[in-house]
Amino acid sequence: MKWIEVIHLRSIEQNSEKLETVLHHFLNSDISDKGLSGIDLLRRESIKSDICIQLHHEVEKLVVPGSRVGIHLAKKLEAFGMINHTLWKISSSKKA
Secondary structure (H helix, E strand, O other), X not given: OEEEEEEEEEEOHHHHHHHHHHHHHHHHOOOOOOOEEEEEEEEOOOOOOEEEEEEEEEOOOOOOOOXXXXXXXXXXXXXXXXXXXXXXXXXOOOOO
8 A cells, every 4th residue: 555644844934954954864864664665855835934744655554643754753843843744545646
């Protein structure tokens, strides 16, 4: 089963430099979690303080409330603002 774990952060502007350091460290670390197949970091164009991290998983069963890596990252990012941590099952997809 393919699913995406979404961690959406509405950050506090004054912490942007420290936040960049945390995100850079996370993306460049040796991330190992069973079934983790990819990571996307997105920035909202119209609201610069919005950041979204998508963790792509391929495992047999959805892990509620989230993967070990996702829960750890969400907890770490709480210091920077409001977090919304959700899980999405991919029901269908098509490549353009």
